[in-house]
Amino acid sequence: MADKLHININVYQALQKRLAYIFAEFENIYVAFSGGKDSGVLLELTLHYMREQGITRKIGVMHMDYEAQYDMTTQYVTRVMTGNADLITPYWLCMPMSVPCTTSMHQSAWIPWNPDEKNIWVRPMPNHPSVINIDNHNFDFYQPGMIDYNLQEKFIHWYQQQQGGGSTVALVGIRTQESLNRFTAIVHKTKSWKGHIWTTATGKNNCAAYPLYDWDVEDIWTANAKFGFDYNKLYDLMYYAGLKPHDMRVASPFLGAAQETLNLYRIIEPHTWGRVLGRVNGANFTAIYGASKAMAFKNISLPKGHTWKSYLDFLLATLPEDTRNKYLEKFNSSINYWTEKGGALPKETADELRAIDAPAEYLGEPRRQQKYTGEMEFVKFSEYPDDMPINDFKSVPSYKRMCICILKNDYACKYMGFGLTRLDMQRRKAALEKYKNL
Template structure:
């Protein structure tokens, strides 16, 4: 996807996309997180629904442990739209990743076995686990959020369903890649801002080209309500582009977990007892202790020694997950190789690290594949791209159970499980 400037404003472009959605899809759902982007998208979709004389579904996955201001905003939104929308506020005990603990890789919101330490009571008019025949004990929050689109598609006996998601390409490379990386055959009618989830079920990103300033301009111009948490963030000195509303325990949120103490102390007190390691992560989440800065190791250890030592100190299941990811990565770099720039290859030569350069890569890049063994450490601007034992140590210290910091892909077993689930539900 390339940048193309037109005479349309982002508002006009978003409305045109929404009109196309309502023309092509008989069932429309808005994914409403309670954040600034999904809030603006919801207001735009409501207006589009009115133009086309259509009702929309509003899906909110309630994580239980969240800022009180977010809960207040979601409560108020559903209350104001009662009778106008199909409410899909879901409170289910699925597996959600946590980066606050070496002993737990996941936690369950609304876990019935931990009712006495829930952060807050169940909201009114919610959909619980009994509402979903596809729910399993091993289902993740992301899998649930995908699967509910197909569930609602069947529930409404729809011909074609669109799930509107308020992600913006400006937010991160991952979000840009979600939109730009979709192959044409997985788009609806070739539209670059759509992605197929299942047969006749698509996600659509009508505000993908908006900037954060556009979001707040729209709220101001139209007088739309919004999550007042952003006002508290502003008072706490959080930069405009760093304001996020999400589950507090995942990897991207842990460096700002301590904000809960400042802007929502009552909720903070409940978080401490709800999920293992919360207090430690809030104190050290943006420090050496959590692997974010320049970590050090015991002088008598190599980085390989230190990585193996850390693995030996972890709970058995957690260590097994890291070892499986590591084995996959070692095999990848030894047999296939990862693409590295000429500058990064020069860094390897200066460090005296042997490697082989292949002739071509299957990736769409001018960089050539590099095959090598795991190194202990390399001084390079592209440190995160190079397979080193130090990088593994950082991954462990960050409680990065998925291995994103190391660039790990899913293991073969995980990919097979994912493909099996997709195949199972595709034809339901």
Template structure:
């Protein structure tokens, strides 16, 4: 087991890399084109070169086709400058990628052959295509592909043990911290906290988990490493340091900053408008009340319930049915079982003259009280998201929130079962 000392983050990371290359005969870096994975890649290349281990290293990248030009330029520079011993694992495959920019589509496919005439850009010089993988299915998501790729590469290299290096930092979010160092996660390699087991003899590792954002930029400056110049443009545009994201532009995580494309990369923006339905609307309203704030407005001749029904009628049947099922479940839940609300929310209901019942016990570990009630049109409350209103449903639809997170939903049983079956199918491959 590797022992952590109290050196600086650079020294600690080099010790972690020493441990990884000692324990694993097959290593690859998951490279997104962002600042964190870029620094991790440079650190790993430096270590492997100094130790004469470049032939044990690969660089994995999912190319999403539609992205900032500076990101593409940076990724191109990285792969063109890789030592010949390092394996190029740049993937251009038509996976199902979630989108929150369209009311008509829940996903889109980069590099989809049938839409070649509206591709945002051409394929890179060297890449792995769908034909290179025997495990891809039409329903495979980018997340599932990324996970399954590790096992495929492990088997392809006939490796004894494979380690996937990922540039996740705990500072980014509490969820990331839990992913990396959770005490409840027993699937660690030799009890090393910053590792996670993915398959037998295949592990993820997070060597820069304790780095700060400032450490990333200090390293780039000190060592003169190349980086995605998009961050410079973000800085000039006034984007806060911790809000700079190089995510897929149609993903929920990048939605609020989508409008920056028009100012920073107008040529790409023009192509993106036609690439995925709804991009222009999201760019205009993605960071405003129209995409989900409780202060959204409706046509004056509608109640919120009527407006919700109107929105549902404008959607394709499959999408509308998905929302209707969630609505039906939510109505039944609040009427029969009830949800938990704070004292403040309950007072807001009382002040508004809303009829409701307060239950006795609840299975939830909370000081809040269980409340049973019918759906209401709207309410002015700080806990607006927690109260069952038709307005909340309208917000969910306008946010293109297909899962229904705004209404308190998580994955459905069908979605969870589908994932379970996929994991079972690939478990012993």
């Protein structure tokens, strides 16, 4: 039966109903554990539920280790992966894989646990029976240099096979409060498992589930305090350093999510910071300017004598050729889309554009069958905007947004509305060539 909205219960009670459904519906269950607060609470609450209900069958815990991280994160992951042996089977993945890199203009990806760079690894390979690495894995899907998201997606099918088949679910600790992109990715019915909006079907007889999708960050810390759960003590230091709970991240230092807090590495763990500096080009610059105007996390000003388009041309000219071409591919795609085809914008945004006489055609309601959360209008620009002085600046394409992408080292151009992408075929081919003899 499809999921219904729970009006008169709190998020914890709603979670209990979801866990009851999960354990009744699926033969194989594992938790995708990152070492952060959300996946940690999800795992703890799942184990708490199992003990309360007398469930003794084991669940898997899959952790993708990105090599470069705080010692406190490693300590927490180690506690989790070596504890609760009566209820979990740990899978500690330390595999070479292509990971987006937003700290360097010279490389858009890096390879954690790259055997060719062992001498500059940020930390040694973990030593535990659950560790799966390039030397001992039996992944039939693995290809040298494969993208981390591909590895994560393939793991559920591998896990299902290892369990002898049967219905399989991956529990993922992400919350829609974090971003609108997460909300739209999670809450849907067309790709859900039997109509449950907090699930996504991922293949034959398997799916991903997001039981905490409607929790707030305050709920996460309330659960930790109420039940006395273990958690990554790095959050305590971040709190002492003045970060608000909504701003705390423990992601790999070279990912976009960690840019603003990268400077904390040299404050909290200077010994780790020294190794991070030698791992990927650009870490120091991003640490210094990651939360400043230089990285466009604040309002940026247009240099005198420039339009945003001319400033974009200047910024592109400063980049390495490979990086420049990668951005141009995205930018040209956006220009073609909005000037030749058009796209859906919130009705109030379209009205703002009319009020300022923006060079655009207003084509009525979207003709596609896609469901929207509010009233939308289809808009096509006769010329690509340089900038738009409207309230919802991030919903409208502009050359200014392109400049911000470059200043943020946002290779995926998420700031412009592009989703997380696969690395281009040329990079993949180069990675395969590099690692084919491993």
